[in-house]
Amino acid sequence: MKNDLQKINLNILIAGFLLFLMSFSALYAQSKAEKIEKLMQTYHKYGQFNGSVLVAENGKVIYKDGLGMANMEWDIPNTANTKHRLGSITKQFTASLIMLLAEEGKLDQQKPVSTYLPDYPKPMGDEITIHHLLTHTSGIPNYTSFPGFFEEKSRDPYKPEEFVETFADSSLQFTPGEKFAYSNSGYFLLGYIIEKVTGKPYEEVLQEKILTPLGMKDTGYDHQETILKNRASGYEKTGNGYRNAPYLDMSIPYAAGSLYSTAEDLYKWDQALYTGEILSEASKKKMFTPQVPNGSGGYGYGWGMNYSKLENSKDSILTIGHGGGINGFNTNIIRVPEDRNLLVLLNNTGGANLSDIGENIKHILYNESYEQPKKSVAKELLSTIAEQGLEAALARFKELKSDDQYALRENEINIAGYQLLRTGMTKEAIAVFKLNVEEFPESGNVYDSLGEAYMEDGNIEMAIKNYEKSVEIDPGNNNGAQILKDLKAKRKSK
Known part of the structure; x- marks a missing residue:
């Protein structure tokens, strides 16, 4: 009888330990999901993500959600199943x-x-x-x-x-x-x-x-x-909205x-x-x-x-x-x-x-340290251009680029420039692309974008100058090389 009781107690202990491990594992996975959720909510709050997200660990989904609107006109939210x-x-x-x-x-x-x-x-x-x-x-x-x-x-x-x-x-x-x-x-x-x-x-x-x-x-x-x-509508950012x-x-x-x-x-x-x-x-x-x-x-x-x-x-x-x-x-x-x-x-x-x-x-x-999202300099730049004009935006840019709450990223400034360019604000686009050149002078892409803006503005000489710099920095920019060739041929024919 004593041995039987010992076996029962041992089985209870093992079962309890296994239950503890399962609970610990669930809490551990949950803590990762909570971190991801907080991260994504912050990205959304700062206007840096609007859509659907899913994360799986070891083949199992630990987080899925929709943030923001799939359709802004009708206030239809994104879900994990939005198309x-x-x-x-x-x-x-x-x-x-x-x-x-x-x-x-x-x-x-x-x-x-x-x-x-x-x-x-x-x-x-x-x-x-x-x-x-x-x-x-x-x-x-x-x-x-x-x-x-x-x-x-x-x-x-x-x-x-x-x-x-x-x-x-x-x-x-x-x-x-x-x-x-x-x-x-x-x-x-x-x-x-x-x-x-x-x-x-x-x-x-x-x-x-x-x-x-x-x-x-x-x-x-x-x-x-x-x-x-459940099809999402597609939107583009503007200076103060979408x-x-x-x-x-x-x-x-x-x-x-x-x-x-x-x-x-x-x-x-x-x-x-x-x-x-x-x-x-x-x-x-x-x-x-x-x-x-x-x-x-x-x-x-x-x-x-x-x-x-x-x-x-x-x-x-x-x-x-x-x-x-x-x-x-x-x-x-x-x-x-x-x-x-x-x-x-x-x-x-x-x-x-x-x-x-x-x-x-x-x-x-992977339980590593990660960066907390920061507000976007590019987003603030576009907003200021829309509300106060280019001169105020350039002054605001100088303040923000040294502010620890804001992140200055080459690709975001580049996207901002193209948003301006595609809405006919060529002068403003050139100014924004110039900022990117000043901040990231070793990137061939920033010169390529500035060259495109000058080309759109009809300034062939400045377009050629920037495409030349882009190709010099990035010899693999075959598209830029082709545009440069076409621009020089166009200049020669005039």
Whole structure:
């Protein structure tokens, strides 16, 4: 009897200890969720995030929410199940379709484009392979960077074969395979190849091979005319608020950026990538291996890779992800396969600094210190321009850049400049881009943006001067080099 009582007591102790461990684990996970929630609420309070977010740890969702409005006109809030345009996150789905077709023996990544599109202009069609398109090493110019693209082409509907013609005759920026230069044109072409190989529309192939098998009912090709429940509207920041984002015909982003989805559906996608449900292990290895090394990571097939050190460890962790940006929206998906961690950020006010937000969430997941959000100098600058004019804004800028409560970020100032430029406030845009040049003189991008503003203003000499500086600092700025070449030719012809 005594032994039986001892066994019972021991079992009670073990059960109690296990219950304690489970409770401790739940509280620990909850504390991370609370930190993430507080972080996101602060970003939203400062006007730096408006959208949907989901975070998973060890494959389990620990936080998901919507912040701000999906529709500002009707005060409809964002949720974790709000549908957002994804922009370039679309590329990983296009790359996956290519890999699936390769598995089926319907195409070969090492074959040239002309194998599948015999009419593609020579000699480019014989020199560019599917692999080059997947890895942004084709040399095909990026159509969204063409001068006047947004003003002249972005609102018009195109069939895939029609739009391919707008960039197919362009001179290559470099010999295929020579270097990396991000190009929406390459992924547009991949979508067209998918259609040619299968004899079906791109979106139908996507539905059949990925979305339906995974039960991704809240993901698809976004058509403006379709009545789509829970679709977020896209907005752009102005000096003192928001405005509706400019219209973009969704036939143009196509296989490079026309999908919509939800944070919850992208979690389904993430989970499926750990199984063989859609892609073979061999295909996933190719997708998630840097085909084009770049610093601490590189670019695979539709995904970027990066190795980063942990604060509390000598080890590095591999993150696999991709961002997206399209009128009124910017997005990010970040995966840490080693720990099955996932971050999904879908913002419907454009221009949010999702990289910093993602880094802070990652630090929380790994019990590291993280930066508290700060107010944005760029946001205050735009607001002051709108309310008091440029002169007052420049004076305010001098005060704010030394204020510890405010953060001065190159990309945010750059976005502010473009917001002014696209609303016809060219003089103000030039002044803002000049501030960025003064603060970040070692960045090629700030000179590129200032050059574009001068070009918009008709000042060819100053445009050339800044594009020259941009290309000097960043020799990989192939688009800037092409614009510089065109500007010099234009000057010579006068």
